[in-house]
Amino acid sequence: MDGNGRTARFVMNSQLVTAGKLFFGDREASLEQYCEDFLRDVYQSEYASDVDDGIRQFCADIADGRLQLRIHPTKDLHAKFYLCLPKSHSEHSDGWVIMGSSNLSAQGLGTTEPPRYELNVAMKDYDDVHYCEEEFQHLWNDAIPVTMDDVNRIVDGTHLAPPEHQPTPYELYMRMLIDHFGNQVEDHFVPHLPDNYDDLTYQRDAVVQGYDIMMRHGGCFIADVVGLGKTVVAAMIAQRFIAANGDNTRILVIFPPSVQKNWEDTFRDFEIKNNYSQFVSNGSLEKIIEGTNNYNQPGCYDLIIVDEAHNFRHDSNCNYDLLQRICKSARSNKGNVKGDKRVLLLSATPLNNTPEDIKNQLLLFQDVARCTIDGVSNIADTFAPWIKEFKSLMSQRRTMSAGFLTTRIDAINQELRHKVLEKVMVRRTRSNIQHEPRYAHEIHFPQLLDPTDRTYQMSPELLKLFIDTYIKLVDTPSANLKEVNADIFNGSGLHYARYRAVEYCPSYKVPSGKAAKHITDSLASIYQTHLVKRLESSFDAFRRSLHTLLDATRGMIKMFQEDKVIIAPELNVKKLQSDGVELDEIIELAIGKGFDQKEILFHAADFKPDFLPMLEL
Numbered sequence: 001m002d003g004n005g006r007t008a009r010f011v012m013n014s015q016l017v018t019a020g021k022l023f024f025g026d027r028e029a030s031l032e033q034y035c036e037d038f039l040r041d042v043y044q045s046e047y048a049s050d051v052d053d054g055i056r057q058f059c060a061d062i063a064d065g066r067l068q069l070r071i072h073p074t075k076d077l078h079a080k081f082y083l084c085l086p087k088s089h090s091e092h093s094d095g096w097v098i099m100g101s102s103n104l105s106a107q108g109l110g111t112t113e114p115p116r117y118e119l120n121v122a123m124k125d126y127d128d129v130h131y132c133e134e135e136f137q138h139l140w141n142d143a144i145p146v147t148m149d150d151v152n153r154i155v156d157g158t159h160l161a162p163p164e165h166q167p168t169p170y171e172l173y174m175r176m177l178i179d180h181f182g183n184q185v186e187d188h189f190v191p192h193l194p195d196n197y198d199d200l201t202y203q204r205d206a207v208v209q210g211y212d213i214m215m216r217h218g219g220c221f222i223a224d225v226v227g228l229g230k231t232v233v234a235a236m237i238a239q240r241f242i243a244a245n246g247d248n249t250r251i252l253v254i255f256p257p258s259v260q261k262n263w264e265d266t267f268r269d270f271e272i273k274n275n276y277s278q279f280v281s282n283g284s285l286e287k288i289i290e291g292t293n294n295y296n297q298p299g300c301y302d303l304i305i306v307d308e309a310h311n312f313r314h315d316s317n318c319n320y321d322l323l324q325r326i327c328k329s330a331r332s333n334k335g336n337v338k339g340d341k342r343v344l345l346l347s348a349t350p351l352n353n354t355p356e357d358i359k360n361q362l363l364l365f366q367d368v369a370r371c372t373i374d375g376v377s378n379i380a381d382t383f384a385p386w387i388k389e390f391k392s393l394m395s396q397r398r399t400m401s402a403g404f405l406t407t408r409i410d411a412i413n414q415e416l417r418h419k420v421l422e423k424v425m426v427r428r429t430r431s432n433i434q435h436e437p438r439y440a441h442e443i444h445f446p447q448l449l450d451p452t453d454r455t456y457q458m459s460p461e462l463l464k465l466f467i468d469t470y471i472k473l474v475d476t477p478s479a480n481l482k483e484v485n486a487d488i489f490n491g492s493g494l495h496y497a498r499y500r501a502v503e504y505c506p507s508y509k510v511p512s513g514k515a516a517k518h519i520t521d522s523l524a525s526i527y528q529t530h531l532v533k534r535l536e537s538s539f540d541a542f543r544r545s546l547h548t549l550l551d552a553t554r555g556m557i558k559m560f561q562e563d564k565v566i567i568a569p570e571l572n573v574k575k576l577q578s579d580g581v582e583l584d585e586i587i588e589l590a591i592g593k594g595f596d597q598k599e600i601l602f603h604a605a606d607f608k609p610d611f612l613p614m615l616e617l
Contacts, residue, residue: 027144030073034146035154042158044377055160063148070143077139081132089133091126098122099132191236194269202428202439203229207236210344210426214241217372219327219343219365221309223350223427227445230346231262233426234305235270237344241303242276245335250300251277252288252326255307263307282311283575285322298325299332302341309345312364313357318571320360327364341365350425355386355416362420373423382420386412466535469542473531476524496524497614498553501567504611505602508567551578557615559583560604566590568600 045051061067081099089095100120102108107116123129156165167175191207193199206224210233213220222230222237242249251272253263260279267277278295280288291297304327306312312320327343343365350358359379366372368379376382390412397405433439458466475493502508503520510519527549534542555577559565564583566573568590576586590600604612 027073030071030144031146031150034071035150035157038154039157042160052160055155059148059151059155059160062146062151069146070140071146072139072143074142075139081136083129083133083136085129085133089129091130094124095126095129095133096122096124097129097132191239192271194271197232197269198442200229200439200442202433202436202442203233203236206233206426206428207240211237211240213424213426214342214344215337217366217424218340219345219424221350221361221421221425221427222344222346223348223425225427225429226348227430228428228433230348231266231307234307234344234346235266235272238267238272238277238303238305239270241337241342242272245302245337248333248335249276249302250296250333251303251305252296252301253277253279253305253307254282254285254323255279256311257281257283259307282306282308282319283572285319285326288326289322297332298329301326302331302333302335302337303344304341305344305346306364307346309347309361310349310353310357313353313360315356315360315363324364350421350427355383355390355412358416358421359383359387362424373420376420383416386416469535470532473528473535476528494528495614495617496527496549497611497617498549498556499523499527500614501556501565501607501611504608504614505565505567505606506608507602507606509599553615557612560607560612560615563603565602565604565607566600567602568595571595571600 042055045055058067062069079099080101080103081097084096084098086093086095098120100118102110102118102120106112108118110116110118155161159166191204206222210220210222214237222233224230224233238251241251253267255263260281263279278301280295287293287295288298306323312323314320315324327341329341331341345361345364362379366379369377371377371379371382390409393400393405393408430445433443434445472493476495477493500520500523502510503517531542531545531549534545552574555574556565558577562583564587566583566586571586571590573586576589581589587597587601591597
């Protein structure tokens with residue numbers, strides 16, 4: 001009420017005048033719902049003095065009667081209108097109704113920078129104002145009052161409670177320990193341990209911690225360093241999950257092809273039978289999506305275990321999309337464990353990636369706007385400043401000192417680790433194990449000696465062969481090395497033409513903002529560096545890599561011969577060809593995955609005339 005005796009009456013938004021979407025019909029249930037909503041808003045609000053002051057003022061206004069609040073028990077009220085009326089409103093008095101999108105908040109009132117766009121309409125015609133007044137009174141009379149006792153009951157459950165109602169620092173500490181470790185301390189599950197496996201306390205602790213994280217957050221990073229037994233820990237967590245979920249449990253293990261036998265042997269040792277588990281390499285996920293090769297459909301799996309999970313860090317990658325569809329598809333099994341699939345991500349290098357890579361992996365078991373991690377309400381909003389700063393540092397790295405760049409990236413990683421990863425990750429290093437009294441006696445790691453020089457002397461003939469081969473690898477026609485020594489480098493080396501297809505195909509549309517030559521130079525340079533490293537590693541390794549390049553080049557020549565040249569980087573055409581898949585089948589597969597045939601299929605005539613001779617050299 002102002003000095004002229006006028007009273008402002010408000011119908012607030014649905015968060016304040018309804019009991020949410022449950023539409024309870026009685027006072028206690030409606031108030032209980034409102035209390036839950038109020039507490040959630042307090043917990044998720046910024047921890048700042050002005051926020052605390054605002055909440056306290058809200059409570060004080062209810063206490064002294066300046067603000068009256070009611071909850072409607074049956075209607076989900078969405079419309080907002082604000083009544084400004086004199087004490088006795090009639091057609092001869094001045095009254096207003098404002099109707100529109102604005103809430104009574106800083107953003108709604110336009111006081112933030114930049115102000116949010118709001119659209120409102122003010123009406124003073126008596127019939128309009130009187131209608132809204134009657135509608136307000138009807139809703140107000142049916143609604144349930146929120147009293148100061150109700151408010152006190154809510155506030156006493158927060159950090160805003162009066163000092164006499166607040167817990168002591170010791171009680172807070174104990175509550176933190178119970179919330180964080182309570183389930184782990186009370187977990188008495190004893191896994192079946194094969195006879196030829198050591199009973200290691202640090203692995204059992206990892207199982208208890210990892211299982212608890214997985215059940216609370218839908219997933220967990222198992223990130224112990226190499227040699228501590230991540231596969232064994234994952235197998236024991238799988239045992240624990242089967243015991244909780246029941247005999248109908250289905251587990252999918254995804255791994256690089258090179259470790260398939262290790263996973264199958266470990267699961268067999270831990271008596272996780274075939275009817276519980278299936279294994280698929282990380283390059284064959286389409287078999288799960290399609291349910292082919294005796295694999296179940298994605299919805300049939302309850303637990304997904306991903307080895308070398310850092311291989312699925314780019315959300316623009318086709319395999320990442322397939323994995324996310326597998327992890328996020330609804331469960332069709334009816335087990336004792338309710339909710340979405342559980343996901344275990346195994347990687348010894350969880351932070352050897354960009355913040356965006358970590359976010360992408362986190363989204364394999366978390367939802368962007370419904371994050372369960374304490375202190376993170378929205379994953380995209382939390383990661384946005386880290387991603388922005390990281391990209392800015394990378395774009396300016398050539399102008400920065402190495403020390404400054406490393407310090408800034410370490411600071412980003414430290415904050416990311418503290419706010420997010422530590423809450424969903426199990427990670428121990430060898431140093432952690434050696435310096436923990438409970439673990440130190442269980443395992444002893446070999447001590448690394450300082451490196452010593454070993455010089456290998458090639459014979460003159462072998463040295464000449466090595467140098468000639470090296471020059472053939474690096475002396476590409478586009479290399480600048482020939483400008484350094486024209487007697488040695490004259491552009492007569494390998495073209496790496498197989499990786500330059502988009503440069504010589506004017507019809508191919510490269511991704512926006514990327515020049516075709518830049519892309520092909522990068523691809524050719526990567527494979528060139530790979531061959532040089534293989535040559536320096538061993539002649540056998542070099543021979544195998546050279547055969548890979550030869551097979552890929554022959555595959556491209558075959559496409560020219562059949563006048564069906566497929567350019568689809570995300571489809572891994574080279575692998576499909578090496579597996580004996582015919583070109584027409586590859587085209588059909590691409591179309592089935594949503595590719596437009598006109599964008600991936602080209603004819604020999606679409607390429608520059610000198611491209612095929614480059615392939616055949």
